[in-house]
Amino acid sequence: MTGLFPHAQPIAGLVGGLLIGIAAAMMLLGLGRIAGVSGLAARAVGLSAAGAPRSIALAFTLGLPLGALLATHITDVTPGRFPALVLLIAGGLLVGFGTRLGSGCTSGHGVCGLSRLSPRSIVATMLFMASGFATVAIMRQASAL
Amino acid sequence: MKRAAIAIASGALFGAGLTISGMTDPARVRSFLDLTGQWDPTLAFVMGGAMLPMALAWLIQGRIAQPLGDTGFNLPETRKLDWKLALGAGLFGVGWGLGGLCPGPAIASLSLAPMSVAPFLIAMLGGMALHRFTTR
Numbered sequence: 001m002t003g004l005f006p007h008a009q010p011i012a013g014l015v016g017g018l019l020i021g022i023a024a025a026m027m028l029l030g031l032g033r034i035a036g037v038s039g040l041a042a043r044a045v046g047l048s049a050a051g052a053p054r055s056i057a058l059a060f061t062l063g064l065p066l067g068a069l070l071a072t073h074i075t076d077v078t079p080g081r082f083p084a085l086v087l088l089i090a091g092g093l094l095v096g097f098g099t100r101l102g103s104g105c106t107s108g109h110g111v112c113g114l115s116r117l118s119p120r121s122i123v124a125t126m127l128f129m130a131s132g133f134a135t136v137a138i139m140r141q142a143s144a145l
Numbered sequence: 146m147k148r149a150a151i152a153i154a155s156g157a158l159f160g161a162g163l164t165i166s167g168m169t170d171p172a173r174v175r176s177f178l179d180l181t182g183q184w185d186p187t188l189a190f191v192m193g194g195a196m197l198p199m200a201l202a203w204l205i206q207g208r209i210a211q212p213l214g215d216t217g218f219n220l221p222e223t224r225k226l227d228w229k230l231a232l233g234a235g236l237f238g239v240g241w242g243l244g245g246l247c248p249g250p251a252i253a254s255l256s257l258a259p260m261s262v263a264p265f266l267i268a269m270l271g272g273m274a275l276h277r278f279t280t281r
Contacts, residue, residue: 008190042277068163079170096275131237
């Protein structure tokens with residue numbers, strides 16, 4: 001594996017993924033809700049008319065950076081390598097608008113919806129993966145990477 | 146109070162999982178999307194790992210009348226495949242490829258690299274506001 005994909009971290013990925021799945025299971029079996037980050041974050045900041053109670057949305061959203069901070073005390077975390085400012089801004093705008101229009105992101109559609117075999121989430125996940133692959137391929141062609 | 150405690154615990158576990166799996170590094174996420182470059186399959190392991198507990202959770206959900214900490218389930222029941230879903234997912238994918246960030250890792254990064262992630266988060270809130278006030 002490491003010979004073929006020198007940068008892959010399958011164990012860290014699997015362990016982190018399991019934690020994400022357990023977290024989403026806590027929301028489902030504990031509160032009866034989907035752990036969809038885009039929806040909960042929009043709700044937390046008052047940019048969504050419907051959804052979870054504000055207190056739940058706010059608590060979940062605040063938990064994300066809190067858990068990230070805790071993780072840095074448990075394990076070595078590689079510092080994030082961020083792209084150019086213009087890409088961050090354009091990316092942020094599209095992610096914000098797109099996830100609201102499409103009713104979900106990698107967590108709601110990807111993790112929760114796929115595991116539920118929701119047809120909407122299967123379609124959404126295939127589409128955002130395909131357009132993500134296409135976007136990076138075009139950037140590579142244009143030598144933006 | 147109990148509900149907020151469950152939510153913050155779930156959020157924290159979620160954020161820790163994103164961080165441990167390396168998903169808070171935009172370059173790693175983009176390497177997954179970069180099929181013709183130095184492809185990094187780590188994200189596939191993250192998705193696979195997350196799928197296991199959730200598949201089990203859905204099986205349990207079908208057998209219990211209500212969640213442990215609330216009075217009922219509030220789950221999306223829409224089954225319609227419409228243009229909003231398709232266009233929204235398509236645009237999200239473009240933004241994901243450009244920035245290497247989706248909402249979870251972006252928010253989790255607030256405690257890891259606040260200055261670096263701030264432009265993305267501000268723009269993301271702008272995009273959400275744009276949706277809130279332009280579509281109905």
